[in-house]
Amino acid sequence: MKKIFFLASLLLILVVLLTLKQGNHPKWSDYQKAYFAEQVSKLQVELGRVNDEAKKKQLQQDILSYQNRKPEIINLVLSEGKVERCKTCHIGLEEISSSHPSNTFGCAVCHGGNPLSLDEKTAHAQ
Incomplete structure (x- = not known):
């Protein structure tokens, strides 16, 4: 009887942990992180092509903004x-x-x- 209770308890703990893990890492956050990374890459390419200092500064700010952005x-x-x-x-x-x-x-x-x-x-x- 103790063995069954122990196994059932372990199973319950495992199910709870898996549920918490899925809830803390939703799939939509991966989509947003990939989008942010893609935008950073595009902006970095553009930054390499620009000569205007004001435009460079704006691109650097945009890059930093995407790098610091959190999924929501x-x-x-x-x-x-x-x-x-x-x-x-x-x-x-x-x-x-x-x-x-x-x-x-x-x-x-x-x-x-x-x-x-x-x-x-x-x-x-x-």
Whole structure:
């Protein structure tokens, strides 16, 4: 009986630790970190090509800003009060067109899915 209790306790501790680990390192934070690193690389290339001192200083500030930026949940509040979190993962996504700004229409109205989810399967309605 003690053996069963001990094994069940170990299993419970393992499940709790795995759950905490997943909650502390969400997948969307990896997407944002990759985006920040990509922006730093692009800005460093541009910095190497620029001769204007004012432009160099601005690029250095932009690089430092991306290097110090921490991943965060991005809530897009639409005009009718609905909230979408699509840009948390799809950070840096260019606007489709000036007649279709995502800040006005959002993403889910056309693309579907759960606009509040940060889980890939539920966000994309898979």
